[in-house]
Amino acid sequence: MTKLSVFLTIILRFIFRLQIDIMNIVYLVFGDNLDNYQQVYFSIYTAFLHKTNDDKIIVIAENTSLFDFFGDKIEVISINRAIIKEWEGKYQFFWRVKIKALELIAQKYPSDSILYLDGDTFFYNSIEILKKGLLQGENYMHVNEGKLSKLTTKTEKLMWNQMKKKTYSGIKIDENTCMWNAGLIGISNKHLQCLKLTLDVNDELCANNVTRRLIEQFAFSISLNNFSKLLPSTNVVGHYWGNKAEWNILISNFLKECFMKQYSFEQIISKVKQMDLKQYPVWVRRSNTQKRLKKIIDNCYKDLKPKYIE
Numbered sequence: 001m002t003k004l005s006v007f008l009t010i011i012l013r014f015i016f017r018l019q020i021d022i023m024n025i026v027y028l029v030f031g032d033n034l035d036n037y038q039q040v041y042f043s044i045y046t047a048f049l050h051k052t053n054d055d056k057i058i059v060i061a062e063n064t065s066l067f068d069f070f071g072d073k074i075e076v077i078s079i080n081r082a083i084i085k086e087w088e089g090k091y092q093f094f095w096r097v098k099i100k101a102l103e104l105i106a107q108k109y110p111s112d113s114i115l116y117l118d119g120d121t122f123f124y125n126s127i128e129i130l131k132k133g134l135l136q137g138e139n140y141m142h143v144n145e146g147k148l149s150k151l152t153t154k155t156e157k158l159m160w161n162q163m164k165k166k167t168y169s170g171i172k173i174d175e176n177t178c179m180w181n182a183g184l185i186g187i188s189n190k191h192l193q194c195l196k197l198t199l200d201v202n203d204e205l206c207a208n209n210v211t212r213r214l215i216e217q218f219a220f221s222i223s224l225n226n227f228s229k230l231l232p233s234t235n236v237v238g239h240y241w242g243n244k245a246e247w248n249i250l251i252s253n254f255l256k257e258c259f260m261k262q263y264s265f266e267q268i269i270s271k272v273k274q275m276d277l278k279q280y281p282v283w284v285r286r287s288n289t290q291k292r293l294k295k296i297i298d299n300c301y302k303d304l305k306p307k308y309i310e
Contacts, residue, residue, distance in 0.1 A: 023055045023131050024109055026116045028101045030062035030084060035248050037066050039119035042251045044074065045272045046123040055131075056112075060101045073265070077104070091206035095216040099199050102185070106192040114192070115140075116185040117237065120244055124277050125236045130186055133231060139194070139224040140186030140233045148218075149175045158211045159218065166208075169200045171222050180230055182217040183239035191227040198223040242283030250280060 025047050027040045040059065047057055057074040059067055064078045079101075085092075087100035102116055113134035115127070130140060145151065148160045156179060163173045187194060202219040206212070224230055240247045258268050 021052075021054055021131075021135065022109075022112045023051075023127075023134060024105055024112050024114050025051060025055060025057045026102065026105055026114055027057075027059045027119060028061075028098060028116075029059065029119055030079065030097075032063070034066075035244075035252075036119050037061075037063070038248070038251050038255055041255065042272075043117060043119060043121050043123075044070070045268060046277075047117075047127075048073075048269050049273055050123045050125070050127045052131075055127075056109075058105060060104070070265075089203060089206075091203065093202070093206050093212060093215060096199075096202055096206075098182075098216055099195060099202060099219070102187070103195045103199065106187075106195055110192065111189055113189040114185070114187040116187075118183045118239065118241070120241050120247065121183055121237050121239050122277055123236065124238055127236055130233060130236055134186055134188045137188045137190040137228055138186075138231055139188055139191060139228050140184065140231050141180035141182060141220065141224065142184040142237065142239050143181045143232050143234050144230070145179045145181055147175065148173070148177050148179050151179060155211060155213050159214065162208070162210045163205075168204045168222070169197055171201065171226055173222075178221060178225070178230075179214070179218055180221040180225075181239065182220050183241060184233045184237050185220055185224070186233065187224065188228070191224070194223050194227045197226065238277065238282050240280070240282040243281050246280065246284070 027043065029036050029040050040061075044057055044059070051057070058077065059074060060077045060079055061067060062079055062081075062084070064076045067074065067076045070076075084097055087097040088094060089096050089100075098116075102114055105114055113131070115130060115134070133140065148156055149164065151157065151160070164175075166173055198216075198219045201223055202216055205215045205219060221230070254271075257263075258271070263271065
């Protein structure tokens with residue numbers, strides 16, 4: 001082998017390595033609720049603290065203008081009501097949109113791993129362990145919520161009774177089948193075809209009239225695990241789905257300060273780096289009785305006789 005051919009081989013290997021080392025950090029947001037957009041903003045800021053220069057941040061959004069602040073630092077893909085309706089599919093299942101969004105990214109970047117996050121998440125540790133795992137063929141979701149046959153909440157119990165011993169796209173649901181939380185979904189570039197299986201399972205569940213609230217989450221759980229044993233990501237990403245009210249206030253106040261003081265992007269990232277995000281609970285148990293009483297009182301004692309400027 002000549003020195004030139006050895007040199008070219010090294011260069012080609014280096015280029016190939018760069019291609020497979022890219023990870024796409026993906027968010028999906030639609031509708032007009034600014035809280036949802038603010039959550040994505042904050043999660044993106046935390047991602048910039050930990051991602052490498054090669055990793056891309058991609059936002060699939062209905063209102064893309066709300067992400068103009070980032071400029072070319074992120075990629076923004078526009079969707080509209082017509083696309084969302086199409087993605088809901090034959091059974092018009094709302095959260096099927098998440099599967100189709102990731103399918104879009106896989107088709108656009110077929111050599112890259114995908115790390116999808118819900119807006120109500122944040123990075124608090126290095127993502128290197130996730131990135132290495134994805135490159136080795138491992139798949140991730142946020143946390144294993146437990147065996148579906150053992151879960152005690154109303155929705156999961158109903159799902160188990162509807163699905164036990166049945167088979168969906170070749171995957172049998174038994175006593176050991178687990179439900180994973182879909183606040184984070186990590187798909188190795190070696191297993192992007194699992195999105196087709198996820199979509200098929202999702203549609204079969206809809207066709208069989210399985211209770212809908214967690215269908216897409218369960219479809220991801222069993223499909224990704226079918227390709228490689230699912231691993232949790234709780235040591236890297238926090239998911240505050242159980243305490244959104246407090247986090248929405250925290251994030252809103254932070255963004256107001258950034259706007260009023262006209263912080264640059266670099267100043268914002270520096271401020272986020274100084275925040276101790278572990279001091280804010282990601283889940284708080286709240287009394288159902290309190291919620292019901294508050295709703296009753298709010299309905300009984302509504303504001304009256306508003307006055308406007310003439």
